Amino acid sequence: MSRPAWLPRLWPLLPSFVALLLTSLLLLAFGASPPLAFGAIWEGAFGNQDRLLTTVAFWIPLMLSSLGLLISFRAGLWNIGIEGQFIxxxxxxxxxxxxxxxPAPLQISLQMLAAMAAGALWAGLAGVLKRWGVHEIFGGLALNNLAIILTNYLIAGPWQPPEGGSFRGTAPFHADALLPLVGATRFSVVALGLALLAFGLVVLALRNSAWGLRLKALGRNPRSALLLGVSSRRETLLAMAFCGALAGLGGAVRVLSWFDSLRQSISGGIGYLALMVVILAAFRLLWTPLVAFFFAAVLSGSVVLQLRTQLHSSLGNILTGVLVLLVLLFGNLDSLRAWWAEWRAGRRRS
Amino acid sequence: MDANWIAIAASVLLQSSPLIIAVCGETLSERAGVVNLSLDGSLLLSALAGFVAAYFSSSLLLGFLAAAGVGALMALIVAFGSLALRQSQVAVGFVLTLLGDSLSAFLGQNFTRLPGPWVQRLPIPLLKDIPVLGPIFFNQDLVVYFSLVLVAVTTWWIFHTRPGLELRSAGERPEAAFARGVAVRRLRYWYAVLGGALVGIAGAAYSLDVKIGWAEGHTRGLGWIALAIVIFGGWSPLRGALGVLLFVATRSVISVVLQRSLGESSVVILNALPWLLMLGVLVVVGGRFSEQVLSRLPAALQRPFRGLLRAAPPAALGAELKEG
Structure with a gap:
């Protein structure tokens, strides 16, 4: 049976549409009108110039984390610890x-470098634990929780603001430490430049470098990679460290532009969201920024949705979650056809 | 024995019961070759479902049934995604975990901190009067008794019955099991769904018994702990249950000790403890580290200690199934 070449490419739109439908049903069940709700999300994300810039400001750290994950997934690693590396x-x-x-340029550069080093260190820890036989999912997850506990300890203890108000964050940083922002938004041109630069470097590293090829060999088939002389120990640690450094940079952007001090929920799940982005993009380089931007729009638009409808803010996460789940399950036409053929063969046999 | 310590032991057993049930369920599923990584989200969503069902029907039984249904459905999605559609179990399970977490937050927004029904204590006559053991084991509720019986039944089932042998073979050598006439795919579906239903019951055991009520993120993190304990338990329900008891007991004892020296740092230690324990325990059973320690022991001691410390997963765990 022949089929047009565009069909497998456009096919994932079908489960995406079903995801939208299911979320609409959920909205109806809670007495909210889906067109109004999605309209509110759209307006919240793109309604005016400030909101658009806010969406981009949300996108930048998400994008940096997703880029890191492209590297670790290429090496076959499930770096769930990215949330902790971001923190x-x-x-x-x-x-x-x-x-x-x-002086501001020196100060900000040093902060970025410290952030990348800290993220790489946390990721390296997960890499070392993996060497000791702890799967990176469990090592990463424990390290995520320890990172949150460390944040809370720092806020309530050594970094407590002098007034003694120990509840939500440290005192605001001095002006030279913060990224210069555009107008009244949280958007920083420097951060955008960094994200684009990082994208270019990651694409180059994964597509055109021998290192990218080694990671790919390791990710596809560790045993034959070993025979070809790829050291799994070295490449695993390197891939983790680079991913951690990019996530750490994302954390720095978040704390120096979106906020102005270290807060309790400094990440708010951006690391986990980045995992969803990369899974939905099916680990493809050029799709990742687009998917990340779509997620950023949904989540930053959900703020307006919450204001208008008083619904819980997790609705944005539900929409993206159902979308990723359905596309993951039903987005691949070949695996659907294989299942269908198998099912029919099974029926004929019995 | 000090009455205080008896009370602590009884409370450790109660606090352990949901985790024991979840560990037994996940062990069954993983023994068949299906990793249900959605555990943390499943636990949250089923805890909510159990609470809401029991809240509206005033029937605890309906609460537990609803929770079991939600857990089974989550597991069915993981099994279907991997067995029928050949997607990665880890990816599907992870996405489901996050989705379960946000769904429970959204659906449960109007049910936070409401008073609801809970499981009553059910002392067993005569047995409860045995000194020391009576108050610890036989002055509990049905959930605790269920968890203890479940450990015995699953251990017997997995290691001492013919279906148990088929279950293990499906996880170790699926191709060989299939060649010998075991319907591996169907078996994996059943055990995954059964395991998921048990995880659901564990969720309701939290919201209706151990941590009564519902709040956002009610059981967050505990599912991951359960997944780690399955590894620590070497995919044996009995060892897993002992792992749960050890985990809960360590936490209780340290919290009792720390209460005497209240301070900022003791809260930090108490919060960090589960995750440090998880890392430490996984390093010990993980191999490289314990091998280095074991190799220093006299040769005669190496074998028994290795059996005690090391744990190997079912060989075909999470691997793609080629059948027919």
Whole structure:
């Protein structure tokens, strides 16, 4: 049976549409009108210039984390620990911001470097644990929770603001430590530049470098990679460290532009969201920024939705979650056809 | 024995019961070759379902049934995604975990901190009067008794019956099992769904018994702990249950000790403890580290200690199934 070449490419739109439908049903069950709700999300994400810039500001750290995951997934690693690496990045940047006072360019560069080092360190820890036989999913998950606990300890303890208000965050950083913002938004041109630069470098590294090829060999088939002389130990640690560094940079951007101090929920699940982005993009380089931008729009638009309808803010996460699940399950036409053929063969046999 | 410590032991057993049930369920599923990584989200969503069903019907039984149904459905999605559609179990399970978490937050928004029904204590006559053992084991509720019986039944089933042998073969050598006439795919579906239903019951055991009521993120993190304990237990329900008891007991004892020296740092230690324990335990059973320690022991001691410490997963765990 022949089929047009465009069909498998456009096929994932069908489960996406079903995801939208299911979310609409959920909205109806809670007495909200789906067109109004999706309209509110759209307006919240793109309604005016400030909102668009806010969406981009949300996109940048998400994008940086997703880029990191492209590297670790290429090496066949399930880096769930990215959430903790993001948080450690925020902590690293905050540490420099709270302890040094240098001219702005130097100060910000140092903060970024500290954030990348902290993220890479946390990721390296998960890599070492993997060497000791702890799967990176469990090592990463424990490290995520420890990172949150560390944040809370720092806020309530050593980095408590002098007034003694220990509830939600440290004192705001001094002006030279923060990224310059555009107007009244949280959008920083420097951060956007960094994200685009990182995208270019990751594409180059994965597509055109020998290192990218080694990671691919390791991810596809560790045993034959070993025979070809790829050291799984070295490449695993390197892939984790690079991913952690990018996530750490994302954490720095978050703490230095979206916020102005270290907060309790500094990440708010951006690391986990990045995992969803990369799964939905099916680990493809060029799709990742687009999917990340779509997620950023849904989640930053959900703020307006919550204001208008008083519904719980997790609706944006439900929409993206159902979307990823359905596309993951039903988005591949070949596997659907294989299942269908198998099912029919099974019926004929019995 | 000090009455205080008896009370602590009884409370450890109660606190352990949901985790024991979840560990037994996940062990069954993984023994058949299906990793249900959606455990953490399943636990949350089933805890909510159990609470809501019991809240509206005033029937605890309906609460537990609804929770079991939700858990079974989550497991069915993981099994269907991997067995029929050949997608990665880890990916489907992880997405489901996040989805279950946000769904429970959204659906449960109007049910937070409501008073609801809970499981009553059911002392067993005569047995409860045995000194020390009576108050610990026989002055509990049905959930605790169920968890203890479940450990015995699943251990017997997995290791001492013919269906148990087929179950293990499906996880270790699926192709060989299939060649010998075991319907591996169907078997994996059944055990995954059964395991998921048990995880659901564990969720309701939280919201209706151990941590009564519902709040956002009510059981967050505990599903991951359960997944780690399955590994620690070497895919044996009995060892897994002992792992749960050890975990809960360590936490209780340390919290009792720390209460005497209240301070900021003790809260930090108490919060970090489960995750540090998880890492430590996984490093010990993980191999490289314990091998280095074991190799220093006299040769005669190495074998028994290795059996005690090391744990190997079912060989075909999470691998794609080629059948027919």
């Amino acid at each position: 450690l990045g925020a902590i690293g940047a905050s540490w420099v911001a709270l302890s040094l006072q240098l």
